[in-house]
Amino acid sequence: MFEGKDVVDLAMTRVGQRYVLGARVHLANPNWSGPWDCAEFVSWACYHAYKQVIAVRPPNIQTGESYSGWWHEASLVGGRAIPVREAIGTVGAILIRKPGFAGTKIGHVAISRGDNSTVEAHSANVGVAVITGANKRDWSGGWLVPGVLYGQSAKDSDFKHSPSKKLIKLTDPFTRGPQVVRVQELLLAAGIDPGPVDGIFGNATAVAIAAFQAEKGLVVDGVVGPETGKALGLWSG
Secondary structure, eight states: OEEHHHHHHHHHTTTTOOBOTTOOOOTTOTTOOOOBOHHHHHHHHHHHHHOOOOSEESSOTTTOEEOHHHHHHHHTSTTOEEOHHHHHTBTTOEEEEOOOGGGOOOOEEEEEOSSSEEEEEEETTTEEEEEEOGGGSOOOEEEOOTTEEOOBSSOGGGGOOOOOSOOBOOOSSOEESHHHHHHHHHHHHTTOOOSSOSSEEOHHHHHHHHHHHHHHTOOOSSOBOHHHHHHHTSOOO
16 A cells, blocks of 8 residues: 655655756656756655556656646545645645636645655746645645555644735735835846836736746745745844
């Protein structure tokens, strides 16, 4: 019987390896050592831990590629979706941030270690790493891979999901206001075009944030959170 810890154990052997946004991983290669993209990392780990091809299109380990949006779609079928707080306390659960509103192809995928930390292909600055404080991050859902035995290492209440209030991101309807104007102005000052400086956090601004994050080696998710806001100069902490 496959267990949740199997994928964690395998993923941990890649800690310290390089991250490249959009990197294509040869899923069939058990010795792949990078570079990694977040979704490709989790698909590769699940294939070699569980012999399942997940969130890969075409579903072929020789030619397929993975994407966070397909991980989100996988989590909607099969009755294996779980609350974020439960996934944070479950060894081997998958934590997913679905791509943004209106088709923006920016999301993130990580593997829970069951102790409020993840192992993931994080960013260019960090690479593959163990990241603490999962309950403070902006996840849209959790998922359990079918056919895998899981055991929780913590009570749900131990890791209440309470992401930072310092989040500016795509919403429906769009987020608007003077803080968004400031974000757009700071992007322009950094040499990145956010579209019209109109105080509306739409697709163009989200894509510009993603470009800024890629340039600075941050997690590329199109969301202005604490790290991105600090790098922009929007706030100090």
